[in-house]
Amino acid sequence: MTAFLAPYLILLARYGIAFAVDEYTLWVFFFTLAQALASAAFSVVAGLALLPIYVRAPALKPVVMVPFFAPALSTVDALIRMLGDVMYSPWGIVIAHVVYYAPYAALLMESNLRSIPADILDAAEIYARRLSTKARVIFTELKPSLAYSFYTIFVFSFLTFTTPLLLGGRYPTLELLVYLYATSFASTQLVSTVVLITLLSSLALALPFFKLPTLPPAEPSPRAPKLGLPAVLPSLPLALFYLALAAYLVLPAASPRGLEGAWTPLVNSLLVALASSAISLALAVSFLFSDVVGSRLPAVSYVAAISLSKSLFAIGFFHLAQPLYGTLPILLVAHVFVITPLVYSIVKPAFEKIRQDAREACLLYLGPVRCVARILSEALGPTIVQAWLVALASSISETTLAFILTTGAASTLSAEAARLLTSRAPDLIETGHFYSSLMAVIVLATLALSRLVKTKPYAF
Numbered sequence: 001m002t003a004f005l006a007p008y009l010i011l012l013a014r015y016g017i018a019f020a021v022d023e024y025t026l027w028v029f030f031f032t033l034a035q036a037l038a039s040a041a042f043s044v045v046a047g048l049a050l051l052p053i054y055v056r057a058p059a060l061k062p063v064v065m066v067p068f069f070a071p072a073l074s075t076v077d078a079l080i081r082m083l084g085d086v087m088y089s090p091w092g093i094v095i096a097h098v099v100y101y102a103p104y105a106a107l108l109m110e111s112n113l114r115s116i117p118a119d120i121l122d123a124a125e126i127y128a129r130r131l132s133t134k135a136r137v138i139f140t141e142l143k144p145s146l147a148y149s150f151y152t153i154f155v156f157s158f159l160t161f162t163t164p165l166l167l168g169g170r171y172p173t174l175e176l177l178v179y180l181y182a183t184s185f186a187s188t189q190l191v192s193t194v195v196l197i198t199l200l201s202s203l204a205l206a207l208p209f210f211k212l213p214t215l216p217p218a219e220p221s222p223r224a225p226k227l228g229l230p231a232v233l234p235s236l237p238l239a240l241f242y243l244a245l246a247a248y249l250v251l252p253a254a255s256p257r258g259l260e261g262a263w264t265p266l267v268n269s270l271l272v273a274l275a276s277s278a279i280s281l282a283l284a285v286s287f288l289f290s291d292v293v294g295s296r297l298p299a300v301s302y303v304a305a306i307s308l309s310k311s312l313f314a315i316g317f318f319h320l321a322q323p324l325y326g327t328l329p330i331l332l333v334a335h336v337f338v339i340t341p342l343v344y345s346i347v348k349p350a351f352e353k354i355r356q357d358a359r360e361a362c363l364l365y366l367g368p369v370r371c372v373a374r375i376l377s378e379a380l381g382p383t384i385v386q387a388w389l390v391a392l393a394s395s396i397s398e399t400t401l402a403f404i405l406t407t408g409a410a411s412t413l414s415a416e417a418a419r420l421l422t423s424r425a426p427d428l429i430e431t432g433h434f435y436s437s438l439m440a441v442i443v444l445a446t447l448a449l450s451r452l453v454k455t456k457p458y459a460f
Contacts, residue, residue, distance in 0.1 A: 001297055004337050007316025015192035032173040039097035039157035040150045046098055047105025053235040054110040060239050066246040068103040069447050071397030074440035075100050076166045078248040092167050097157045105149040112145035144213040155205045155307050161400045174198045175311045182315050198309050206307035252437035269396050269412040276335035277391035284343040288372050305341035314404035326407040334401045339394050343387045350383040382453050389450035393443045413439050
């Protein structure tokens with residue numbers, strides 16, 4: 001936890017603490033806030049519209065999820081090619097976020113929907129005569145997932161970097177402004193102000209995570225609520241849109257461009273991903289040890305990783321390990337800190353499914369070290385493999401850290417794609433389309449492979 005927070009502290013020490021807000025910084029802050037609120041609200045509405053597809057037509061669900069599981073850079077690039085100039089308007093960032101996060105919101109809602117007790121569903125169908133009454137019952141039960149999806153999407157949208165970068169930086173968010181100021185000739189006082197505002201905003205975003213309602217377990221109830229044809233019809237145009245977007249995502253991979261220059265970034269991406277995912281697994285296991293002895297540090301680390309600014313982290317990490325700038329080791333270590341909480345969030349629910357009395361007996365008779373080691377080998381083996389593949393895909397698709405911390409021969413595929421797509425040369429942009437599509441294919445194939453891993457029943 002100390003190591004994770006060190007880059008932020010170094011950044012404050014380097015630029016000092018100043019609060020001289022100019023008009024432009026204030027505008028960027030309120031624009032960031034407004035687009036995050038709009039993105040969260042519209043994403044939840046679009047998620048509700050997609051929910052009937054998830055329940056009634058599960059075969060379409062993987063297609064709808066493709067833009068979310070693909071790297072954000074690839075999805076935004078596909079949207080730009082698909083929608084054209086509309087993406088370069090003030091609403092471009094909101095459109096990209098809604099398209100990207102709506103399937104995620106629907107996924108949380110589906111899990112919540114399938115966990116509604118059957119007796120509540122039966123009572124609603126037998127006694128509720130009006131459709132509005134039945135809908136109110138369902139919405140009441142969906143409150144945990146609605147609140148959680150709204151707030152997490154708000155946080156992710158507030159901390160967006162890749163989307164405004166690819167849209168030309170015409171409407172920057174705080175994340176992008178920090179990078180632009182810190183890497184330009186802006187005054188130290190101005191950089192310090194933006195750093196302080198961004199850090200305070202991130203800390204404010206982190207606190208409500210500990211107060212959000214707990215999501216119900218994902219085990220399905222005996223049956224899902226019945227959704228009629230009127231509920232499904234509005235979902236079909238959305239499903240067709242996502243089908244078209246999935247095609248735009250992968251099509252450039254069929255027309256290779258700049259292959260001679262792609263090998264080095266691709267190999268760099270794979271090397272960093274393999275090393276960082278392995279180290280992240282080891283650290284996630286150490287988080288399990290902390291959980292066993294009742295520590296809250298793993299939960300705090302997870303919240304810090306998803307709610308603190310990656311731009312600030314990357315710039316602070318640059319000052320922390322400046323001699324390593326532009327090399328793969330600095331990117332490797334940064335990826336480990338960012339990916340470990342993600343791996344932990346995958347492994348921990350599987351660990352918690354093991355019966356409480358079995359875990360207590362295991363801890364009592366074997367001790368925490370041997371207990372966790374035995375659980376990992378006997379019960380969580382497939383989950384560990386699954387988490388490793390997800391970490392691998394996450395590292396390959398990470399853009400913010402790679403864009404800020406790499407340069408030249410040490411560039412990764414995501415950083416190179418971002419640099420090409422933000423250039424002004426048409427040939428380079430076309431090559432960037434191919435790179436982003438190639439990255440999307442690799443990431444989606446890795447995640448698809450992770451879904452083939454069959455986890456064991458937890459009768460440990």
